[in-house]
Amino acid sequence: MSEFLRSTLHDIAREAVxxxxxxxDVLRLAGRRRAxxxxxxxxxxxxxxxxxxxxxxxxxxxxxxxxxxxxxVTGPGSVPSHVSAPKGAVRSVFTAPIxxxxxxxxxxxxxxxxxxxxxxxxxxxxxxSSGGYSxxxxxxxxxxxxxxxxxxxxxxxxxxxxxxxxxxxIVTLATGRTETLPLPGRGHGEIVDHITWSADSTRLLxxxxxxxxxxxxxxxxxxxCFVVDAGTGARIGDVDFRGSFLGGxxxxxxxxxxxxxAQWQVVDTAxxxxxxxxxxxxxxxxxxxxxGGGFNWSPDEKIGVLAVGKGxxxxxxxxxxxxxxxxxxxxxxxESSDSNGNAAEIDVPLGSAQLAYVVGWRxxxxxxxxxxxxxxxxxxxxxxxxxxxxxxxxxxxAGISTGPVAIAxxxxxxxxxx
Amino acid sequence: xxxxDDDAEREFRAFVHASSASLTRTAHLLMxxxxxAKDLLQTALASTALHWSAAAERPDAYVRKxxxxxAISWWRWRRRRPESLLExxxxxxxxxxxxxxxxxxxxxxxxxxxxxxxQRAVLILRYFDDLPEREVAEILGCSVGTVKSQTRHAxxxxxxxxxxxxxLLTPAEVES
Numbered sequence: 001m002s003e004f005l006r007s008t009l010h011d012i013a014r015e016a017v018x019x020x021x022x023x024x025d026v027l028r029l030a031g032r033r034r035a036x037x038x039x040x041x042x043x044x045x046x047x048x049x050x051x052x053x054x055x056x057x058x059x060x061x062x063x064x065x066x067x068x069x070x071x072x073v074t075g076p077g078s079v080p081s082h083v084s085a086p087k088g089a090v091r092s093v094f095t096a097p098i099x100x101x102x103x104x105x106x107x108x109x110x111x112x113x114x115x116x117x118x119x120x121x122x123x124x125x126x127x128x129s130s131g132g133y134s135x136x137x138x139x140x141x142x143x144x145x146x147x148x149x150x151x152x153x154x155x156x157x158x159x160x161x162x163x164x165x166x167x168x169x170i171v172t173l174a175t176g177r178t179e180t181l182p183l184p185g186r187g188h189g190e191i192v193d194h195i196t197w198s199a200d201s202t203r204l205l206x207x208x209x210x211x212x213x214x215x216x217x218x219x220x221x222x223x224x225c226f227v228v229d230a231g232t233g234a235r236i237g238d239v240d241f242r243g244s245f246l247g248g249x250x251x252x253x254x255x256x257x258x259x260x261x262a263q264w265q266v267v268d269t270a271x272x273x274x275x276x277x278x279x280x281x282x283x284x285x286x287x288x289x290x291x292g293g294g295f296n297w298s299p300d301e302k303i304g305v306l307a308v309g310k311g312x313x314x315x316x317x318x319x320x321x322x323x324x325x326x327x328x329x330x331x332x333x334x335e336s337s338d339s340n341g342n343a344a345e346i347d348v349p350l351g352s353a354q355l356a357y358v359v360g361w362r363x364x365x366x367x368x369x370x371x372x373x374x375x376x377x378x379x380x381x382x383x384x385x386x387x388x389x390x391x392x393x394x395x396x397x398a399g400i401s402t403g404p405v406a407i408a409x410x411x412x413x414x415x416x417x418x
Numbered sequence: 419x420x421x422x423d424d425d426a427e428r429e430f431r432a433f434v435h436a437s438s439a440s441l442t443r444t445a446h447l448l449m450x451x452x453x454x455a456k457d458l459l460q461t462a463l464a465s466t467a468l469h470w471s472a473a474a475e476r477p478d479a480y481v482r483k484x485x486x487x488x489a490i491s492w493w494r495w496r497r498r499r500p501e502s503l504l505e506x507x508x509x510x511x512x513x514x515x516x517x518x519x520x521x522x523x524x525x526x527x528x529x530x531x532x533x534x535x536x537q538r539a540v541l542i543l544r545y546f547d548d549l550p551e552r553e554v555a556e557i558l559g560c561s562v563g564t565v566k567s568q569t570r571h572a573x574x575x576x577x578x579x580x581x582x583x584x585x586l587l588t589p590a591e592v593e594s
Contacts, residue, residue: 005573008526009447009546016446018438019456023431026460030421030467 139195139204146230147171148204150183150192166190168206170233179233185210193223197230198253199299204228205239205249205256227269240271248296257297257304257334264304264332264343277304277343279332297334300364303385304332307356307369329356329369331385348388350381421467426474430467433477441481447530447542448489461488483557486543490535529579537572544569 019025139148151167166183183190185208194207207225225239239256248257250266255274258265264277297304307329333344350356350371357370367383382391422430441459449455462484466473473480530538536558543554544565555562 005526005541005576006545006548008522009542012523012527013443013447013546016442016452016455018442022438022460022463023434026434026463026467027421027427027430029460030464033464034421034468 139197141197141201141230142199143201145173146201147173148195148197148206148228148230150195150208151180152189152191166192168192168195168204168208168228168233170204170228170230179231181228181233181235183208196248198249199251200253202230203236203249203253204230225271237269238271239267239269250297250301251299259304259306264334266334277332277334278337279330279343279345296358296361296367298364298367298385299361302333302335302364304334305358305367305369305383305385306330306332307350307358329358329367329383329385331383331388346388348383348385348390350383350390422470426470429474430470430477434463437478437481441485444482444542444546445485445489447546448485448535448538458485458488479557482547486539486557487559490539525580525582526576529576532579533572533575537568537575540565540568541572 141147148168148170151169152165166185166189168181168183170179170181171177183192189211191209191211192206193209194205196205196207198204204227205225206228207223210222210224212222226235227237227239228234229236250256253269255266255268258267263279265273266275266277267273329348329350331346331348336344350369358367360368362368362382365384365386367385369381369383371381383389384391421427441463442455445455445459445462446452449458462481465484465488466477466481469480470477530541533541539558540554543549543557544551549557551562551565554565558565560568
């Protein structure tokens with residue numbers, strides 16, 4: 001035992017002075033939290049009951065392990081029964097009529113690939129970053145014609161040691177033409193965290209991390225958000241970030257949905273707040289958007305969904321220790337609210353998972369959520385955001401059950417790759 | 419909105435009054451920023467008030483457990499998701515005279531801030547709160563073996579970050 005360390009810690013601690021009125025402050029804070037939760041609890045209890053009933057039902061109807069459906073084909077707008085693929089993770093899910101596919105990245109080589117939802121066909125895209133960036137931010141445009149991704153010349157590992165060239169790249173899949181936007185960052189460089197396409201595929205919302213501090217097992221930095229013209233690669237506007245996490249575009253491309261610590265907000269593309277939407281508990285909102293990468297609003301703009309980890313009661317998912325934790329899908333009505341002005345919410349239990357990610361929508365009532373449940377295999381569930389009913393949209397491919405399996409859902413691409 | 423009935427509120431206020439100095443110090447050590455430390459403590463105490471019926475038996479243990487977990491949560495949120503281990507060691511923190519109390523506090527404080535939250539929590543629980551390894555493991559929700567290894571790694575890391583402390587943190591202590 002170190003007397004030196006003990007005495008120094010006590011010396012440092014003596015610098016702290018208790019706040020006068022601490023008990024009053026705390027009781028006021030607790031009162032506000034209880035008021036928010038009163039709305040949530042009945043709805044969550046109902047959702048939990050429904051989910052348990054459905055889980056039992058689905059378990060009874062689930063196929064036996066090892067049984068793989070033969071070449072299933074489903075029509076546009078519906079959900080395919082399965083697709084198998086190399087190890088990786090689904091990043092984008094869209095519905096389009098040409099070649100229904102999911103964009104994923106191969107987590108070993110860094111090459112993004114498209115998975116057909118109608119067969120086991122896999123297409124590699126000509127956008128591999130030789131710098132070693134694993135393509136965390138690859139994103140397919142809704143019309144299936146372009147892929148945008150963050151590129152770091154010396155690789156993500158190198159960004160901790162030195163300033164590294166970084167770019168946003170937008171590739172037109174039919175021609176291979178690439179538009180690039182330099183990301184100068186500060187200090188150690190800049191890393192793209194999320195890319196969200198506008199519905200008409202003409203603009204991108206980019207959330208990037210300006211790395212200005214290296215820590216022992218990662219880095220720190222400040223996030224910035226900006227809008228990019230997908231045709232030219234030009235940065236056409238900055239979004240006032242305010243420490244929030246920005247999600248989907250409105251259908252008309254004029255507004256964005258933002259999740260802050262204790263509320264959701266609708267902001268315009270300059271970051272001006274159009275509307276505040278108070279939610280029940282700040283401990284269940286913002287941090288998880290970055291880990292899960294998943295929150296979005298419905299095409300009709302009436303519902304917002306966010307994947308929420310529940311590692312411990314009141315605490316976030318621990319993604320780093322490899323343990324599985326229950327996940328929730330938080331569903332917030334953007335139109336209705338209670339008498340206190342809080343948005344109407346339900347929590348849909350998604351069961352035990354290492355990660356949940358809101359990947360898209362079947363329609364305005366059904367969100368598609370990618371899950372990494374116990375065992376590491378991936379699946380996509382369809383969630384009725386009004387009733388909380390969870391339906392397994394895509395079954396696991398029994399042929400690849402030992403590692404992360406990419407599952408394509410209701411998606412598309414224009415094809416024509418070179 | 420009232421959270422507690424009259425009797426429970428009296429108990430809670432008495433607990434806060436008796437423990438605020440100690441809890442404030444722990445929060446101060448956990449967070450390098452004074453405002454964050456204040457927010458952390460208020461958050462932990464609010465959670466304790468909301469669960470007072472369960473916490474009343476051992477409120478100090480309850481609030482301390484919440485403090486440590488919340489501190490780790492906040493750190494993760496701010497730092498974003500770590501990608502991999504750093505390949506190079508950060509520049510060591512320099513100070514002029516290790517025997518000077520003020521210098522010593524500055525260096526230890528800066529070095530603590532560069533530890534992972536769990537390493538920092540382990541050191542504070544072991545050397546500030548003076549808790550045995552079993553209780554540390556219970557609070558952090560890990561095994562005793564993890565507490566031992568985290569302690570060893572944290573002390574070794576302190577020696578790297580502040581070489582001047584190496585003579586004060588002897589190898590025997592680091593290995594213990």
